[in-house]
Amino acid sequence: MATAHSRTAARLMVSPAVILLFLWMIVPLGMTVYFSFLRYNLLTPGTSFAGLDNYYYFLTNAAFWDALVNTITLVVGVLLITVFGGIGLALLLDQPMWGQGIVRVMVIAPFFVMPTVSALVWKNMFMNPVNGMFAHIAKALGFAPYDFLAHAPLLSIIVIVAWAWLPFSTLILLTALQSLDREQQEAAEMDGASTLSRFWYLTVPHLTRSITVVILIQTIFLLSVFAEILVTTNGGPGTASTNIPYLVYAQSLLSFDVGGGSAGGIVAVILANIVAFFLMRMIGKNLDA
Amino acid sequence: MGKITLTSVRKSFGEVDVIPSLDLSIEDGEFVVFVGPSGCGKSTLLRLIAGLEDTTSGSISIDGQDATDLPPARRGLAMVFQSYALYPHMSVKKNIMFPLKMAGMDVAEAEAKVANAAKILNLTNYLDRKPGQLSGGQRQRVAIGRAIVREPKAFLFDEPLSNLDAALRVNMRQEISELHQTLKTTMIYVTHDQVEAMTMADKIVVLNAGRIEQVGSPLELYRSPANTFVAGFIGSPKMNLITGAEAAKHSATTIGIRPEHLDIVADGPWQGVVGLSEHLGSDTFLKVAVAGMEPITVRAGGELNLHHGDRISLAPQAGKLHRFGADGKTLA
Amino acid sequence: MARKITQTRKTTVTVIAWIIGFLIFFPILWTILMSFKSEGDAIKAPLAMLTSHWTLESYGEVQERSNYLRFFMNSVVISLGSTILALVIAIPAAWSMAFVPGRRTKDLLMWMLSTKMMPAVGVLVPMYLMFRDFGLLDTRTGLVVVLTLINLPIVVWMLYTYFKEIPGEILEAARMDGANLRSEILYVLTPMAVPGIASTMLLNIILAWNEAFWTLQLTTSDAAPLTQFIASYSSPEGLFYAKLSAASTMAIAPILILGWFSQKQLVRGLTFGAVK
Ligand SMILES: Nc1ncnc2c1ncn2[C@@H]1O[C@H](COP(=O)(O)OP(=O)(O)OP(=O)(O)O)[C@@H](O)[C@H]1O
Ligand SMILES: [Mg+2]
Numbered sequence: 001m002a003t004a005h006s007r008t009a010a011r012l013m014v015s016p017a018v019i020l021l022f023l024w025m026i027v028p029l030g031m032t033v034y035f036s037f038l039r040y041n042l043l044t045p046g047t048s049f050a051g052l053d054n055y056y057y058f059l060t061n062a063a064f065w066d067a068l069v070n071t072i073t074l075v076v077g078v079l080l081i082t083v084f085g086g087i088g089l090a091l092l093l094d095q096p097m098w099g100q101g102i103v104r105v106m107v108i109a110p111f112f113v114m115p116t117v118s119a120l121v122w123k124n125m126f127m128n129p130v131n132g133m134f135a136h137i138a139k140a141l142g143f144a145p146y147d148f149l150a151h152a153p154l155l156s157i158i159v160i161v162a163w164a165w166l167p168f169s170t171l172i173l174l175t176a177l178q179s180l181d182r183e184q185q186e187a188a189e190m191d192g193a194s195t196l197s198r199f200w201y202l203t204v205p206h207l208t209r210s211i212t213v214v215i216l217i218q219t220i221f222l223l224s225v226f227a228e229i230l231v232t233t234n235g236g237p238g239t240a241s242t243n244i245p246y247l248v249y250a251q252s253l254l255s256f257d258v259g260g261g262s263a264g265g266i267v268a269v270i271l272a273n274i275v276a277f278f279l280m281r282m283i284g285k286n287l288d289a
Numbered sequence: 290m291g292k293i294t295l296t297s298v299r300k301s302f303g304e305v306d307v308i309p310s311l312d313l314s315i316e317d318g319e320f321v322v323f324v325g326p327s328g329c330g331k332s333t334l335l336r337l338i339a340g341l342e343d344t345t346s347g348s349i350s351i352d353g354q355d356a357t358d359l360p361p362a363r364r365g366l367a368m369v370f371q372s373y374a375l376y377p378h379m380s381v382k383k384n385i386m387f388p389l390k391m392a393g394m395d396v397a398e399a400e401a402k403v404a405n406a407a408k409i410l411n412l413t414n415y416l417d418r419k420p421g422q423l424s425g426g427q428r429q430r431v432a433i434g435r436a437i438v439r440e441p442k443a444f445l446f447d448e449p450l451s452n453l454d455a456a457l458r459v460n461m462r463q464e465i466s467e468l469h470q471t472l473k474t475t476m477i478y479v480t481h482d483q484v485e486a487m488t489m490a491d492k493i494v495v496l497n498a499g500r501i502e503q504v505g506s507p508l509e510l511y512r513s514p515a516n517t518f519v520a521g522f523i524g525s526p527k528m529n530l531i532t533g534a535e536a537a538k539h540s541a542t543t544i545g546i547r548p549e550h551l552d553i554v555a556d557g558p559w560q561g562v563v564g565l566s567e568h569l570g571s572d573t574f575l576k577v578a579v580a581g582m583e584p585i586t587v588r589a590g591g592e593l594n595l596h597h598g599d600r601i602s603l604a605p606q607a608g609k610l611h612r613f614g615a616d617g618k619t620l621a
Numbered sequence: 622m623a624r625k626i627t628q629t630r631k632t633t634v635t636v637i638a639w640i641i642g643f644l645i646f647f648p649i650l651w652t653i654l655m656s657f658k659s660e661g662d663a664i665k666a667p668l669a670m671l672t673s674h675w676t677l678e679s680y681g682e683v684q685e686r687s688n689y690l691r692f693f694m695n696s697v698v699i700s701l702g703s704t705i706l707a708l709v710i711a712i713p714a715a716w717s718m719a720f721v722p723g724r725r726t727k728d729l730l731m732w733m734l735s736t737k738m739m740p741a742v743g744v745l746v747p748m749y750l751m752f753r754d755f756g757l758l759d760t761r762t763g764l765v766v767v768l769t770l771i772n773l774p775i776v777v778w779m780l781y782t783y784f785k786e787i788p789g790e791i792l793e794a795a796r797m798d799g800a801n802l803r804s805e806i807l808y809v810l811t812p813m814a815v816p817g818i819a820s821t822m823l824l825n826i827i828l829a830w831n832e833a834f835w836t837l838q839l840t841t842s843d844a845a846p847l848t849q850f851i852a853s854y855s856s857p858e859g860l861f862y863a864k865l866s867a868a869s870t871m872a873i874a875p876i877l878i879l880g881w882f883s884q885k886q887l888v889r890g891l892t893f894g895a896v897k
Pocket of ligand 2 (some may be wrong): 331333431
């Protein structure tokens, strides 16, 4: 359906989006690359060429490796919870029940809560070792309250973030389930397939596309989790809950080290691109087939 | 006016030459039908004329003006799609009025035209409905209505009836034919339905693999097919094509005889055994196995009492035998 | 095949689903309840808290401390502004990719998405400096631009998957009917894609409303949206649960209500082409 006219028009019409995104990607990134080779601290006047020093310091800093591991743990942890939890919840919500609409409204709600709010609410009202809900419950049951954010900071953050993203995966997977071909299911049932094998051979393959989409979109957002950490633990104790975005933030804005922060930023971009590369290949294969 | 001329038109999609090189001239007011097997390039040709695809080379002129590089909107043609392609969010009235709105026509004038088209097409009572609330036949009529209000130079139809059931097809076919008689506008009609082609066309263009096999009136194609392809394609049931010794007797590579041109006689040249017999009431189609020849289809009278295994003998009617050469072309 | 769903089974499912739904919703519910308590009651054990008396005093105190309406308006302007701008840029782009696909279309789409994987921190410093130099720091305009850019890939993708479901013949029909490109998109494509555009818009408003990196880094007061409003409660200053709850409720209520009301439209668009 393409003529030269429409192809020219098409090129004209994608170009604003492409140009804007290209500029958005290249201009600040170019500046970051430039800064990353400078000795540039907002507290000390003047800049000088630093070569690869900034990268050297950033990469050899023990905090970097902790942050890398934490970032991966956070992404994988949340993905595991939301994908499996999402499948379970979607299967549950797909059953006939009373008040399905209300249950859906309750389940979807966390998706609308801004990260700063959810982090503050969890931190104070639930995980606070003195006045939090969990502490009250522990005391009522005769246990000593547990200081979640001090002793299991990363896990706590994973829980908070997973709570916020569970609705998203549940809804996508539920939509997918509802689009399942009933006749196909019934045909399989006529063929004598058990509930379990129907789930495994029909439902799961049907869900894979949706699961890939969930993974792609969530990874995009999870790689850059920031507000939840800023509000709850400030990356601590030590580096126990510092992820790469937070580390770069701490470096550049808390210690005013623009050079070091920029080097960190570039490292983060490179890592994200590695993840993106694999993810896009996986998605590309699965989507649009 | 609506004279359309295609000169050395070629179309390829990437490496694939869908239309190698084609010349065709369509006269003003003609009803032209493109037929051919699936994938032979009928739709592509129509879309080239419409301007929905670019020609790879060659030129298209409409009323003597070069239209090769004109966008569809400026060619003054109207098209009716197989899927109707109605605007689902607009009422029937808005659908039909859309081309007029695009042409910037004054609202009162446009409404009058829509009302008129609706009357012709029996849509007056449905003007406020959405396409989703119409039957297939009504949708088809809306699509036609949308085409006629523009008073185009020519109408293009791409298998417009293929989504309708058999009875409705017959109706719509007649309606379109009548429309052509009233409007006297050029119509180009793509189908792979034999009957549509034979009954509607002033001129049939038989396409095969992007090439024109023959152009002519329905009867010309029926009486004197230019080659084995056209011979086999036009007419139902298909013409019997016979090769080998029997063809050699007539000094041809292939001979052809239509099922309706074979008589069952007491002592004919071809002796055979009846295989399948299909009783349609008005006719009976027999498949006959004749030694040394391809299976032969015979059209016989309706209340014939012949069965599987019966022996019969056949005689081709005088002057109805077609002879084809080694290249498939008809021998003089 | 008639399917008999036993009452017991339906009851069991209902009970389990309600319990799980309630647990997921509980943090929000609890926050809302607590916002109607006095500070003293808010830190009591759960049961004691529930039975204590209800009051609006926390809302009054929150409002006294910072003018809610100003933050709210900033959030509205920023999320609506960036959403509309993103749609204006994305609709033509998605049209091109869906209806005039080339060999590179999928790569282009994937590239667009990959820009979204670029960590914001990576470009924080230059963005901050550029904003400072252009006088965009703490302005709504600046934030609208940034939020448009960061959500653009998702918007393009969602619209693309929507547009692909629209038969190209209808657009060709419009072209035959004499529509130019502008009319084709304005009168035919856009109205047909309203459900898709609506859900894209909703998702984008939610994402923009809740965006908590750039809004925190690039604003201080004038253009500060509700994410800032709430962030000022992150440093503990004694017992402040009730006030925090009131502020949180005020920050999330608008989008929560919008989300609940438009659930159906939103969910329809959330498939990203994953459901065929
Ligand atoms: N956009 C395209 N890109 C590549 N090949 C195409 C394209 N459109 C059509 N073709 C090819 O061109 C050939 C002719 O297609 P066309 O649709 O014109 O056939 P047709 O005669 O209309 O068939 P049918 O009767 O099935 O509608 C086919 O082999 C088809 O695969
Ligand atoms: Mg066709």
